[in-house]
Amino acid sequence: MSEKIPYKIYLNENEIPATWYNMRADMKKKPAPLLNPATHQPLTAEELTPVFCEELVAQELDDSTAYVPIPQEIQDFYKMYRPSPLVRAYCLEKELDTPAKIYYKFEGNNTSGSHKLNSAIAQAYYAKKQGLKGVTTETGAGQWGTALSMACSYFGLDCQVYMVKVSYEQKPFRREVMRTYGASVTPSPSPTTEVGRKILEKFPGTTGSLGCAISEAVEAATSKEGYRYVLGSVLNQVLLHQSVIGLETKAALDKYGVKPDMIIGCAGGGSNLGGLIAPFMGQKLRGEADYQIIAVEPASCPSFTRGKYVYDFCDTGMICPLAKMYTLGNGFIPSANHAGGLRFHGMSTILSELYDQGLMEAVSVEQTSVFEAAERFARIEGILPAPESSHAIKVAMDEALKCKETGEEKTIVFGLTGTGYFDMVAYEQFHNGTMTDYIPTDEDLQKGFESIPRFPGNME
Numbered sequence: 001m002s003e004k005i006p007y008k009i010y011l012n013e014n015e016i017p018a019t020w021y022n023m024r025a026d027m028k029k030k031p032a033p034l035l036n037p038a039t040h041q042p043l044t045a046e047e048l049t050p051v052f053c054e055e056l057v058a059q060e061l062d063d064s065t066a067y068v069p070i071p072q073e074i075q076d077f078y079k080m081y082r083p084s085p086l087v088r089a090y091c092l093e094k095e096l097d098t099p100a101k102i103y104y105k106f107e108g109n110n111t112s113g114s115h116k117l118n119s120a121i122a123q124a125y126y127a128k129k130q131g132l133k134g135v136t137t138e139t140g141a142g143q144w145g146t147a148l149s150m151a152c153s154y155f156g157l158d159c160q161v162y163m164v165k166v167s168y169e170q171k172p173f174r175r176e177v178m179r180t181y182g183a184s185v186t187p188s189p190s191p192t193t194e195v196g197r198k199i200l201e202k203f204p205g206t207t208g209s210l211g212c213a214i215s216e217a218v219e220a221a222t223s224k225e226g227y228r229y230v231l232g233s234v235l236n237q238v239l240l241h242q243s244v245i246g247l248e249t250k251a252a253l254d255k256y257g258v259k260p261d262m263i264i265g266c267a268g269g270g271s272n273l274g275g276l277i278a279p280f281m282g283q284k285l286r287g288e289a290d291y292q293i294i295a296v297e298p299a300s301c302p303s304f305t306r307g308k309y310v311y312d313f314c315d316t317g318m319i320c321p322l323a324k325m326y327t328l329g330n331g332f333i334p335s336a337n338h339a340g341g342l343r344f345h346g347m348s349t350i351l352s353e354l355y356d357q358g359l360m361e362a363v364s365v366e367q368t369s370v371f372e373a374a375e376r377f378a379r380i381e382g383i384l385p386a387p388e389s390s391h392a393i394k395v396a397m398d399e400a401l402k403c404k405e406t407g408e409e410k411t412i413v414f415g416l417t418g419t420g421y422f423d424m425v426a427y428e429q430f431h432n433g434t435m436t437d438y439i440p441t442d443e444d445l446q447k448g449f450e451s452i453p454r455f456p457g458n459m460e
């Protein structure tokens with residue numbers, strides 16, 4: 001019948017999408033708007049532009065434009081590391097002895113090692129276009145800060161990264177990659193901001209948190225002329241930029257007439273998953289096709305599977321807008337888990353609304369089982385996966401094994417978001433048998449829920 005599908009389906013350079021796709025345009029019920037925390041009214045563009053770049057604010061608020069042209073400069077940058085390969089996991093299928101057909105879209109083929117570069121370059125471009133001097137951001141484990149520092153150096157922008165202090169000290173390699181690309185990296189909390197000084201005074205010796213680093217980065221951006229704040233996940237604009245992953249995936253599958261049954265991705269703030277599923281969800285929303293879509297999250301930070309769908313702050317400093325999302329509460333502190341990119345308490349408002357409408361599913365998995373899957377995958381497919389990505393690997397393997405039992409020849413596509421070279425301490429703990437699985441109790445979760453703001457219509 002059809003020709004044999006190659007191990008790697010590469011698109012040509014000129015097949016990189018020229019537009020991003022905005023799922024919101026096809027959603028009948030739109031995601032809830034961001035609210036001003038003081039007035040509880042939807043935020044206007046005027047209120048957002050002191051913090052974010054103008055063009056990015058427009059993208060954030062645009063629920064109706066389906067296809068957004070990718071500026072030529074961004075397309076040119078994409079050509080340095082895209083199209084990314086869609087791999088047919090023949091070796092894994094054989095190892096699992098499954099009739100399922102497994103594909104993964106690999107986003108780790110760039111120096112930052114993850115999909116985050118797809119949005120970093122877009123955000124840096126719009127900042128440059130606006131004539132700004134630079135941008136500020138926070139980073140936890142460091143993937144986002146690394147991607148942003150690469151993007152800023154390309155456009156000659158200053159890049160100031162507030163890095164959670166514990167990571168700054170424990171992950172010197174990522175820190176030095178950022179500095180190689182010209183970024184300045186400050187351990188957070190720091191004495192360089194008002195909010196940082198307050199936190200240091202109140203909690204001397206604290207090793208910091210992502211929420212605190214966000215608060216510092218926002219203050220740094222808004223208190224300096226010519227700077228804006230940028231964020232690597234959660235926001236609508238980030239999902240828009242990441243749609244390049246899904247558009248390429250669909251184009252590659254279409255070349256060989258392959259239609260997936262199931263699409264699986266890990267979910268931290270939801271950007272890679274939102275990007276991977278975008279064109280498929282578009283078809284689903286328009287009633288043209290159906291797919292089973294599964295978000296995978298850590299059992300230690302189960303926003304979808306155990307969170308509440310309410311308005312909450314995106315940061316612990318409570319200075320960011322309120323977003324309606326599946327959340328564990330801005331005060332929720334996840335137990336130590338090595339998938340740093342999946343430790344956010346909330347979730348993209350777009351994915352939250354799609355999940356609430358029953359258009360996608362979610363499962364949570366425990367960390368040691370994720371590393372078992374990661375190691376098995378590394379040994380058979382060659383790629384050393386990031387702990388975050390390995391959540392998707394784990395569930396894709398589970399689904400393929402179910403097919404073995406039922407004899408179903410399902411086509412499974414999953415997102416392999418990045419490489420794990422900077423996560424070897426986690427792999428070490430796994431190998432030494434010292435890795436733990438802590439699942440929060442209902443009481444633990446209750447404490448987080450108590451930090452969710454209460455106002456008419458929310459959490460009453």
Ligand SMILES: *Cc1c(COP(=O)(O)O)cnc(C)c1O
Pocket residue numbers: 113114115116143144232233234266267268269270271272273341342386388389417418419
């Ligand atoms: C940041 C990160 C994630 C999670 O972020 P999303 O916004 O949910 O995609 C997943 N994988 C890797 C490798 C990451 O760096």
